[in-house]
Amino acid sequence: MYAALRSIGSYVPKNILTNYDLEKMVETTNEWITKRTGIKERRIASSDEVTSDLGYKASLQAIQRAGIRVDEIDMVICATLSPDYLTMPSTAAMISKKLGIKNVMAFDISAACTGFVYLISLAKAFVESGAKKNILIVGAEKISSIIDYEDRSTCILFGDGAGAAIIDSTEDKNEAILDVIASADGNYGDLLITPGCGSKNPIREDNVKDKLQYMKMAGNEVFKIAVKTLTNDVIEILQKNNISPEEIDIFIPHQANFRIIEAVRSKLNFSVEKTALTISKYGNTSSASIPMAMNDLYENKKIKYGDLMLLDAFGGGFTWGSALVRFAGKNFN
Numbered sequence: 001m002y003a004a005l006r007s008i009g010s011y012v013p014k015n016i017l018t019n020y021d022l023e024k025m026v027e028t029t030n031e032w033i034t035k036r037t038g039i040k041e042r043r044i045a046s047s048d049e050v051t052s053d054l055g056y057k058a059s060l061q062a063i064q065r066a067g068i069r070v071d072e073i074d075m076v077i078c079a080t081l082s083p084d085y086l087t088m089p090s091t092a093a094m095i096s097k098k099l100g101i102k103n104v105m106a107f108d109i110s111a112a113c114t115g116f117v118y119l120i121s122l123a124k125a126f127v128e129s130g131a132k133k134n135i136l137i138v139g140a141e142k143i144s145s146i147i148d149y150e151d152r153s154t155c156i157l158f159g160d161g162a163g164a165a166i167i168d169s170t171e172d173k174n175e176a177i178l179d180v181i182a183s184a185d186g187n188y189g190d191l192l193i194t195p196g197c198g199s200k201n202p203i204r205e206d207n208v209k210d211k212l213q214y215m216k217m218a219g220n221e222v223f224k225i226a227v228k229t230l231t232n233d234v235i236e237i238l239q240k241n242n243i244s245p246e247e248i249d250i251f252i253p254h255q256a257n258f259r260i261i262e263a264v265r266s267k268l269n270f271s272v273e274k275t276a277l278t279i280s281k282y283g284n285t286s287s288a289s290i291p292m293a294m295n296d297l298y299e300n301k302k303i304k305y306g307d308l309m310l311l312d313a314f315g316g317g318f319t320w321g322s323a324l325v326r327f328a329g330k331n332f333n
C-alpha cells in the first residue's frame with residue numbers, strides 16, 4: 001500500500017499589498033524588489049482573519065475535491081510559523097473545529113518553509129503503516145502577523161495564504177507518493193529566526209520594545225545556502241529513485257525568491273514551462289507556498305492525474321527537503 005496525494009486546495013486573502021504600497025512604508029523601490037526577488041505583490045489577511053481561517057478555507061476545497069466527507073478524515077496536521085496561538089491550542093485543532101471534525105488527532109509542526117514537505121513525509125508514514133486512512137495536511141500562514149513593516153529586509157518578501165491536501169492510500173504505484181527526503185540543521189538557526197515570545201526571550205516589555213517578536217533574516221547568507229541545498233536535494237532524491245530530470249512533469253520549488261528558483265532550475269535543466277512560479281503574485285508564503293503553487297497549476301490545468309511532481313523546499317531551522325509525488329487527484333474542470 002502506498003500513500004497518495006488525492007486533492008489540492010488553496011485560499012488567498014483578498015487584500016493585495018503591492019511593491020508600490022511598500023514604497024510608501026519603507027525605503028525601497030518597486031524596481032529593487034522586482035529585480036532582487038521577482039515579487040510584485042503579496043496577499044495580506046485582514047485583521048479579523050487568523051491563520052486557521054485561511055487553513056480552513058483551503059481545507060474545504062481540498063476535502064470537496066477529494067470527494068470525501070469530513071467525518072472520514074482521521075488526522076489533521078498543520079505546518080505553520082504563524083500559528084493562531086503561540087503555545088496552544090494548535091492551529092490544526094482550530095481548523096478541525098471550524099470543519100466540524102471531532103475526535104481525531106490534530107497537531108501542528110514547525111519546519112518553516114519546508115513545512116509542506118515535512119507534512120507529506122509524516123502523512124505518508126501514517127498512511128503506509130496502516131494507522132490512518134484519510135489525512136488532511138495544511139500549510140497555513142498569516143506571516144504578516146510576525147513581520148516588522150519597518151524592516152525592509154523582510155517586509156517586502158512575505159505574504160499570507162494557505163494550501164491543503166488530502167493524503168489517502170492506493171495500491172497503484174502510478175498514483176503514489178514515491179519518496180520524501182527531509183532534514184534539518186539547528187546550527188544555522190540564528191540566520192532566520194523569530195527570536196522573541198518563546199521560552200528564550202519571553203513576552204516582556206523590553207523584548208517587545210526590541211521587536212524580538214518579529215522575524216529576522218540574514219538574507220544574503222540564507223540565499224547562498226538555499227541555492228546549494230535546494231540543488232543538492234533534487235540531485236539526491238532523483239538519484240536515489242533512479243529518475244532523470246526529463247521524467248519530472250512539474251518542478252514545484254518553494255517560492256522564496258525568483259533568483260533562487262532560477263538558479264536551481266537552470267542548474268538542474270528543468271524547463272521554465274515545467275517549473276512552478278507564483279512568487280510574483282504571492283511572495284513567500286512559507287509552508288503554504290508549495291501547495292498554493294500546486295493549486296495554481298492545477299486550476300490552470302497544468303497538473304493532471306498521474307503527473308510526476310518534484311517538490312523542493314528550504315527554510316528556517318534550517319530545514320530542507322524534497323518529495324517525488326504523483327498527482328492522484330481528478331483533473332480540474
Ligand code: ACO
Pocket residue numbers: 027028029032033036037112113114152153156192218219220221222223226256257260284286314315316
Ligand atoms: N529595498 C532596497 N534596498 C534593500 C532592501 C529593500 N527592500 N533590502 C535590502 N536592501 C539593500 C541592503 O541594505 C544592501 O545595501 P548595501 O549594499 O548598501 O549594504 C543591498 O540592498 C543588498 O542587500 P542584500 O541583502 O545583499 O540583497 P540580496 O540580493 O541578498 O537580496 C534577499 C535580499 C531578497 C532577502 C535575498 O537575500 C533572499 O531572497 N534571501 C533568501 C530568502 C530565503 O530563501 N529564505 C528562506 C526561506 S524563508 C523561511 O523559511 C521563513
